[in-house]
Amino acid sequence: MTAVDGSSIVVASANGAAHRRAKQVAGELGLPVVKDWRTAPALVALVIDVESAALQLLGDKPPGPVTIDFANPAMEYRRKGGQNELLGRAVGVRQGRALSVFDATAGLGRDAFVLADLGCRVLMKERSPVLAWLLGRALDAAGISASEHVRQAAKRMQVESGDSRLSSVSDGAVIYLDPMFPERRNNAAVKKDLAVLQALHGSDNTCNELNEHSNEQLFLWALEQPTPRIVVKRPLKAPALARKKPSHAVSGKAVRFDVYVLGDLP
Numbered sequence: 001m002t003a004v005d006g007s008s009i010v011v012a013s014a015n016g017a018a019h020r021r022a023k024q025v026a027g028e029l030g031l032p033v034v035k036d037w038r039t040a041p042a043l044v045a046l047v048i049d050v051e052s053a054a055l056q057l058l059g060d061k062p063p064g065p066v067t068i069d070f071a072n073p074a075m076e077y078r079r080k081g082g083q084n085e086l087l088g089r090a091v092g093v094r095q096g097r098a099l100s101v102f103d104a105t106a107g108l109g110r111d112a113f114v115l116a117d118l119g120c121r122v123l124m125k126e127r128s129p130v131l132a133w134l135l136g137r138a139l140d141a142a143g144i145s146a147s148e149h150v151r152q153a154a155k156r157m158q159v160e161s162g163d164s165r166l167s168s169v170s171d172g173a174v175i176y177l178d179p180m181f182p183e184r185r186n187n188a189a190v191k192k193d194l195a196v197l198q199a200l201h202g203s204d205n206t207c208n209e210l211n212e213h214s215n216e217q218l219f220l221w222a223l224e225q226p227t228p229r230i231v232v233k234r235p236l237k238a239p240a241l242a243r244k245k246p247s248h249a250v251s252g253k254a255v256r257f258d259v260y261v262l263g264d265l266p
């Protein structure tokens, strides 16, 4: 796999009824439209349906489509299972405290949604225009969800497309970083979500060093912002980002949140 840019992503319609919408979206994102994504010479297809959209990895025996849906059962399961508390604790969520969070690596927006659901106002920034577009559509859908808590969380979320390293974070906002992990030992176990993210960014094993370099740059950018706290998600056993020792860490079964305390939370 080589580095991916827009030319490795195509837009396709899921059916005849979605064709016009697919053309519109392709125009908006500056991407080519193909008739049949199954035979497209690309790495990823953005498959547009009348009211939904999905990312589909291409190639031999690709996994199923990846969608962003904040009201899906997996998000509900995660919510009820109490797994969200670790992230909330790392960020500093406390009853009666309205935190702002700048999620500098929004991805599929799952952690951002968890934080918004815990009461934070979250600005998601995502460098992939396709992901940023999907996040925007997911927020639109969440805003009219049948579930009250999903609607409320969506009201606290915003998304921007672009490189976080070019942004200025507003005073007092906590910065959350979940960069691509440096190493995946068991490729067979890489989940389809991650496979799509990696394809979108051309991050295969040969790019690990490059990834780690840009992750470190992101961290250095975060340290320059007027933030009271930076939280970095890492694999449980991975070294700290840029080898900078955190103030403390909040660990779960598979991931760890390294917390850098730089001031008092508002």
Ligand SMILES: C[S@@+](CC[C@H](N)C(=O)[O-])C[C@H]1O[C@@H](n2cnc3c(N)ncnc32)[C@H](O)[C@@H]1O
Residues within 6 Å of the ligand: 104, 105, 106, 107, 108, 109, 110, 111, 112, 125, 126, 127, 128, 131, 162, 163, 164, 165, 178, 179, 180, 181, 197, 201, 218
């Ligand atoms: C592992 S994913 C984040 C997953 C996310 N926490 C979630 O819950 O879905 C990392 C994402 O960060 C994005 N990213 C990496 N560096 C970035 C930067 N400098 N600015 C904006 N987005 C960035 C990548 O495009 C990728 O989508």
